[in-house]
Amino acid sequence: MTYSCVNNQLPEKTCKIKTNQILHKKSTSLIVLGTIQDAGSPHIACKKECCIDLFSYSDHDRQVVALGLVDNNYNKKYLFEATPDIAKQMKALLKDAIQNKNEIVDGIFLTHAHIGHYTGLMYLGKEAANAKNVNVFAMPRMKKYLETNGPWSQLVTNKNISLTQIEKEQSISLTPNLIVTPFLVPHRDEYSETVGYRIKGPNKTALFIPDIDKWNKWDKSIVEEIKKVDYAFLDATFYSGKEINNRDISQIPHPFIIESLEMFKTLDSIERKKVIFIHFNHTNPVIDLKNNEAKNVLDQGFNIGRINEVYDL
Secondary structure, three states, X not given: OOOOOOOOOOOHHHHOOOOOOOOOOOOEEEEEEEOEOOOOOOOOOOOOHHHHHHHOOOXXXXXXXXXXXXXXXXXXXXXXXXXXXXXXXXXXXXXXXXOOOOOOOOEEEOXXXXXXXXXXXXXXXXXXXXXXXXXXXXXXXXXXHHHHOOOHHHHHHOOOEXXXXXXXXXXXXXEOOEEEEEEEOOOOOOOOOOEEEEEEOOOOEEEEEOOOOOHHHOOOOHHHHHHOOOEEEEEOOOOOOOOOOOOOHHXXXXXXXXXXXXXXXXXXXXHHOOEEEEOEOOOOHHHOOOOHHHHHHHHOOOEEOOOOOEEEO
């Protein structure tokens, strides 16, 4: 069974996660709504120890990676990624302290066209919510893909969603408190480009990069980018790659956690606390905080993302 810091199943000294778990009624905050890689956990057809028991009981902490963005001062809320768990994730943005009580968010920011990051849009269609003009922010290739390929194009023609084209390094002002800026990252761009986001609040800033091939393929230094923000939610799909023994790992490149730990070793303790690892493959041992791999990450001063964590902006 997986134990959670959020549910107080583990002592704080084990978790070492120093976040504000209380969402204040006059706050601008990010909320972790999911931490798992696209296909979820349990993973389809998985017979490994990591999943076998999960088919018999539900672990509500295991949802596909997404962030919620809330500005209580201006009664707005947004979602980063439209995942297969979008129904639960939008419902999570109805917490008592969130001023906006609408079931549907004010906008959705997409990173790219891999299944865990956009297919939740289907639940906005006529077979489900039959939503009205939900603002979906997408890069040019992503926007064209949604407009020209069914069933996504039906969402556009039926006006379930309204697509807003965004551009790399061009900031979007959501409220007087919130600015979001997309930037390109290298990834397997079969159908769309891939972006991360800088999210700027009234007091703090965050980096959101759920998917990237390898840090050294990027034209920016991830170490320097971490130093510029207060929080960095970063791709940690695999711990070392050893947990994948039935596929060619070179065909699904991501930064291994052990590679990131080595690259980030020059960061001091304050900078290390900014790093929140997310986007865990179902095989990744750090999902279970009792595992030695998770303890290694935490002991070095980094954080492992947990669902429902709140980060003030």
